[in-house]
Structures are given as structure tokens and as C-alpha cells.
Amino acid sequence: MHFMNALAERWQRADSLLCVGLDPDPARLPAHLHERPDAILAFCRDIVDATADAVCCFKPQIAYFAAARAEDQLEDLIRHIHERHPGIPVILDAKRGDIGSTAAQYAREAFRRYGADAVTVNPYMGRDSIEPYLEYADRGVILLCRTSNAGGSDLQFLDVGGEKLYERVARLAADEWNASGNLGLVVGATFPDEIARVRQITGDMPLLVPGIGAQGGDIAAVLAAGRSRDGTGLIINSSRAILYAGDGEDFAAAARFAAQATRTAINRCR
């Protein structure tokens, strides 16, 4: 199924705009998993199974797996999500960006090797650097626009002919780059004014919004700024605040409680 359709279906079926981010930091895994060679997979799989009914998407961040030489565990994890929780889209957070020939390999890695339904891409190398991803017309391509970190302003806020650089990215994504209709944008929860501006530019385009939870973004402000006309349009990510809600053998139950509470807090503002 097309990523956009799967996402829309999931927003309705789970009644959730929450995305649980899978950022398994080896230093923060519960002690009882430390000796296991597949500790990362075991941790993430339990988190996934405990939170699946509360989410619209899962978002594994590739750096945590690659740094631990655990790419095989990432492959197994995404396969597990698709087999055990069909219909929940997986967004591979990879933030790739390179010339076209190399981008084609990154796209193959995300969609063929890992089987991701969508991938995050850094668009600041321009149109030809994102084209290889767009060829996978049934997959989502989510471009960095206004990132959640303070330093994002160094470049994304530069004036480019009367508009800010992130606004130009939003305009291109909403219009000439979106021939396949499979683009989304990353806009940080820490900048609700910019979420509102991006929503204004892009109509109902899905926005991936990291930055609630550990980064302190305000859920009510995110919803007020970014929900689409039908009360959806947002993929609101929380990683650490859910993954590490507990640190003992009951970590998955603690994550479930945190995910459900976050979904409820989001839905109160829709």
C-alpha cells in the first residue's frame, strides 16, 4: 500500500498521531539485556509490541543500529514490525543526502534492504539529490525542513530572496518536487510558529514532528499550529521519553504507559 494511504488509515484505526522513535542507546538498555548478543533487537521488539496499538508509525533511527554494528538487528526489527503489526508504517530516520548516483544506493538501502515504508532525507543538496527516492513512488520521502535543534536556525533561517530557506524547502516540497505525491516534511515541535508557517505553505502534507518529550516541545502548541483540517496531518515523534520510561525488567510496560499517556495528551488537543 502507498505510504500516504497506510498513514491515513493508521491515523484513523489507531486514533493516534504518535510515532514511537526507536533509538536504542546501548548505555541505557535495561541491565538484564546487557549480555544478550541481540540486546538491541530484543529491547526494540518488546517496545514495539507493547506500544503498537497506540501509534501511527514507528521511526527507527539508523545511527543507533549502525554505531553498534547492529544493522542485521534493524533488518530483523523492521521485518518483525511488518509481520506482527501489519499496517503500521515504518519511517527509517536516516537523513541521507548525496549526489544522485549515491542517493540511488541510499534509497535502495532504505526501501529494499530494510523494507522501510518511508525515509528521512536531507534536501539541502537540491532536487537531483532527492530524485532517486521519488522513484519509489509508493514509499514516503520526508525532507528535513525546519529541524528541532537550536542550530537549525544557522542555515534554515537564512533569507533567500525574501523568504527563509526552510520556507523555500517547504514550497518546493509542496509543489515542483512532489510529482509522485509522496513527500512529507520534518518540522521540530520546538518551533510551533514554523510548524504553522509550513502548514500554511503545504496544505495537508504530512509533517513529521520530533521534539516533544525529551526535547521539551509543547504538545498543545504543536497541535494548534500543525493539525490539518481533519485533525490529522501530524506524525508526532517521541523517542527517549517513551523508550526509557522504565529501566528495569518491566521497561516495556512502562513504555506502554508512557505511549498511551502521550497519545491521550495529543488527542486532547486535536
Ligand SMILES: O=c1ccn([C@@H]2O[C@H](COP(=O)(O)O)[C@@H](O)[C@H]2O)c(=O)[nH]1
Ligand atoms: O529535527 C529533527 C529531526 C530528527 N530528530 C530525531 O528524532 C528523534 C528525537 O528523539 P527524542 O528522544 O524524542 O528527543 C531522534 O531520533 C532524532 O534523531 C530530531 O530530534 N529532530
